[in-house]
Amino acid sequence: MDKRKRIVAGNWKMNKTPAEASAFIKALKPMIKFSRTEVVCAVPFVAIQTAVTASRGSRIKIAAQNMYFEEKGAYTGEVSGPMLRDLGVKYVIVGHSERREYFGETDEIVNKKVHAVYKYDMRPIVCVGETLAQRDAGLTAEHIRYQVKAALVGLTAEQVKKLVIAYEPIWAIGTGRTATAEQAEEVCRIIRMTVKELYGKRISSVVRIQYGGSVKAENAAELFGMDDIDGGLVGGASLKLDEFAAITSC
Ligand code: PGA
Numbered sequence: 388m389d390k391r392k393r394i395v396a397g398n399w400k401m402n403k404t405p406a407e408a409s410a411f412i413k414a415l416k417p418m419i420k421f422s423r424t425e426v427v428c429a430v431p432f433v434a435i436q437t438a439v440t441a442s443r444g445s446r447i448k449i450a451a452q453n454m455y456f457e458e459k460g461a462y463t464g465e466v467s468g469p470m471l472r473d474l475g476v477k478y479v480i481v482g483h484s485e486r487r488e489y490f491g492e493t494d495e496i497v498n499k500k501v502h503a504v505y506k507y508d509m510r511p512i513v514c515v516g517e518t519l520a521q522r523d524a525g526l527t528a529e530h531i532r533y534q535v536k537a538a539l540v541g542l543t544a545e546q547v548k549k550l551v552i553a554y555e556p557i558w559a560i561g562t563g564r565t566a567t568a569e570q571a572e573e574v575c576r577i578i579r580m581t582v583k584e585l586y587g588k589r590i591s592s593v594v595r596i597q598y599g600g601s602v603k604a605e606n607a608a609e610l611f612g613m614d615d616i617d618g619g620l621v622g623g624a625s626l627k628l629d630e631f632a633a634i635t636s637c
Contacts, residue, residue: 391595393611394551394618395635396427396450396512397625398480398599399434408434411628412441418632419447424618426635428625429480429512432466439475450478450512453486456496456503468507479504480620482538483514484557494537501538505546512551512620513538514599515578519558528577535581544590551595552578553620559600561622565610571598572613579615604633611637 403411408430419426429450430438438449455465471479481504482497497513504511515534517527531554539547554574559566566574575596583591598610599620610616624630 391593391617392425393423394425394427394595394597395607396429396478396480396551396553396597396618396620397631398429398452398483398620398622399431399625400452400485400622401431402626403430403434405434405437409437409441412438412445412447414628415447415632416442416445418628419445419635422446422635424635424637427478427512429478435471435474435476448477449475450480451476452480452483454479454481454500454504456499458503468503468509472507472509476509478510478512478551480553481511481513482534484516484555484560488557494534497538498540502541505542505549510549510551512553512597514553514555514620516555516557516560516600522556522558527574531574531577532581535578536585539582539585544586547582547586547590548593551597552582553597553599554578555599555620557600561601563601565601565603565606566598568606568609568613568616571610572615575613575615602634604630604637607634607637 427448427450429452451471455467458467481500486492501511515531517530521530556566578596579591582594595617597618597620598616602619602621603624
């Protein structure tokens with residue numbers, strides 16, 4: 388039986404000022420009152436403080452979109468785990484494909500960041516996904532299994548239980564081209580089976596797996612209804628109040 392709590396996270400990327408974030412979250416609060424889904428907003432670093440304040444008295448959790456793995460020191464421009472935890476951050480997105488592509492994040496860096504997120508008592512949302520070329524070459528399963536294993540190196544079973552993995556096919560991000568529910572389920576199943584191989588059935592059955600890539604109110608219910616899909620990581624549609632609220636209540 389599926390006892391996993393659904394989790395919908397908005398990935399705002401580089402959008403919204405602190406003032407806009409505060410207004411958005413205040414307006415979202417009453418709209419998600421009756422949702423049974425865990426609702427998360429991953430806001431830009433500079434908006435975290437106002438977002439956390441605005442979210443008080445609601446079930447909305449605030450996430451960061453990235454984090455450096457070192458605790459402190461001479462790392463100009465970086466933000467550490469203790470800094471985020473101190474602000475009230477609950478989740479950190481790690482290894483989003485945009486970070487891997489534009490900021491050179493390797494699987495090794497992703498793994499270090501995952502460890503650091505746990506070290507500072509937050510939970511990672513680890514992103515994996517294949518390019519269109521990999522899909523067309525029939526390499527999706529192999530690539531996803533590799534990315535999942537690389538991200539999880541050295542984690543304990545207790546840590547993995549708290550993990551959220553987001554399957555985001557790169558060809559579906561921001562393109563309006565959503566994976567079909569069957570395509571998404573097929574890969575989310577592969578992810579769960581990979582976790583099962585590493586940590587056993589009990590752990591793999593509690594890990595939550597999101598789908599991401601052009602999720603909208605119109606396709607969310609079908610995607611989230613699949614056996615191995617426990618919610619979504621939503622980019623563009625998470626910036627629109629009505630649309631995001633609708634997705635959280637799918
Ligand atoms: P999208 O982005 O919903 O705009 O496709 C998803 C993501 O990158 O997390």
